[in-house]
Amino acid sequence: MIDFTSALYLGLHHPSRLLQPWQQLTLGMPAALAEPPGAAEVAQKLARLQGCERGVLMPSTLHLFWDLFGMLCRQPVTLYLDEGTYAIARWGMARLSARGVAIHPFRHHDANALLTKITRQARNRKYPVVVANGFCPACGTAAPIGDYLDIVRRFDGLLVLDDTQALGVLGEAPALRRPYGLGGGGILRWSGHTGPDILVGSSLAKGLGVPVAVLTGSDRLLRRFTVASDTRVHSSPPSLAVIQAAIHALAVNRLxxxxxxxxxxxxxxxxxxxxxxxxxxxxxxxxxxxxxxxxxxxxxxxxxxxxxxxxxxxxxxxxxxxxxxxxxxxxxxxxxxxxxxxxxxxxxxxxxxIEAPTNIEAPKGRPVLACQPRG
Known part of the structure; x- marks a missing residue:
């Protein structure tokens, strides 16, 4: 059997014999009361890996985006959604939609379409939040993050990225002989962008092989997030077993x-x-x-x-x-x-x-991993 269905891109497995032992799976209390041992350290290492100031571990990206958009709806916001954005972030955005927050889809990876949408809504003076995948496996291209950031910064907004696909795979300084770059820090490292107006939500379940999520960004926004989070009060945090697997994943990635x-x-x-x-x-x-x-x-x-x-x-x-x-x-x-x-x-x-392939041509859009991305 040859299996081409697994998204464990680096092939990382984390057998229990390679992990530090744990005496219990959970502390029996929410993260709002006490972080599980090792959670804060893992989150901070992931933040540094991605080029961000601070991180917080979450049980899944569904928990993460539910809380993130819950935090954002505490102020007047307008959302701009790249049409290629993955379903989990969309489910989190549904929380805002249910509260009457306007969501404006724009064409996938089309910065001009985004600029047009934001310009038309600028007079409402609401905080613009742009949501996109860092990398889209469906079309095989990275988001035009630099263009999105230029627009976001023009209107004093926020860029929210789902970087699940790229974390662990893409990294800094890509070159012809190493198209993924170095380090595995994800789309921000690969594209060379950073800033306090970016939040990155990622699952480790693909590139790093651990079913846990991390939100990374500026210290100011992460502090707001931990205070506003509902699931950190009402849901169980990541288990100690998962945290040990994340520690192992980071060590393997480093070495x-x-x-x-x-x-x-x-x-x-x-x-x-x-x-x-x-x-x-x-x-x-x-x-x-x-x-x-x-x-x-x-x-x-x-x-x-x-x-x-x-x-x-x-x-x-x-x-x-x-x-x-x-x-x-x-x-x-x-x-x-x-x-x-x-x-x-x-x-x-x-x-x-079967029928022979027809109309074979290179896919349209910016090629990914072909050369050093634009800064």
Whole structure:
């Protein structure tokens, strides 16, 4: 069985034998009364990794965004939503929508569309909050963070990013031989942007392999968040087991992360070259989520079924705008070179019994991980 369905991009596993022992899973009290041992230290290390002043651990991004937008609705705000934003942040925003807060969607990664929307609403004198994914695996491109920040700062607003996809994968100083950069600090490190007007919510469950979330940003905003948080009062905090796994993840990232990212880039490059060799292509650039392009929904479903029969597990996905099913392969640093070759050979063997790919071209938009991002 060759599995291309796991989003553990660096292949990090955290078996209990490698973790520090714990005597209990929870203190039996909310984080508002007492942080679990190690939670504050892990949050601060994650904040430094991402280039922020302070962090706070949360059980999940759902808890995180529910509390974040609850905090923001305590003042007059207007939300501007990149249409490609992931569902979890949208669910948190629904809390504001239920209270009558205006939410203005704008075209995915279109800074001009955002500027037009904010300019039209500027006279209402409400605090503008722009919400987007740091990196979008659906289109394989990073958000134009510099452009978004220029607009946000022009109107004294706030940029909120979901950086779940990039944390642990992207980092600072990307180059041709190391397209993911160094350190794994996420989209802010990769893009070279920082500032007190940015908040970053991220799950560690993908790049770092730990089911816990962290909110990072300025010390001022994080202090406001911890005071305003509802789930830190009414929900259990991250368990001590999860916190120990996060400690282990950060240690592995520090010692081996760059090597794992290099190995991941090699597998992605091998996959893309293999596709090109049989006349196929994929979206995603160097990112480990590779989606076949130039095939119909019918072909995507057929390939998914036939590959499963041959022992290759893939993912059927749908984009927000085009609801047709697409076939995606999630690559990790644990995939072996021979597994990639076997997958390409199977696709080549299946080609005669399905429609050939059509209209194959490079995806539109800024390519990701091709060169040093703009500062």
């Amino acid at each position: 081996q992360g760059n090597l794992l990212r290099l190995r991941l880039a090699q597998r992605v490059g091998q996959f893309r070259r293999g596709l090109a060799g049989i006349g196929w292509s994929s979206t995603g650039g160097w990112f480990p989520v590779q989606t076949l392009c130039g095939i119909t929904e019918k072909v995507a479903i057929r390939l998914h079924q036939r590959l499963a029969q041959w022992g290759v597990q893939t993912v059927l996905t749908r984009s927000r705008h085009n609801r047709a099913a697409r076939l995606s392969f999630l690559l990790t640093a644990r995939h072996r070179a021979e597994e990639i070759d076997q997958c390409i050979d199977m696709l080549d063997a299946l080609a005669p019994e």
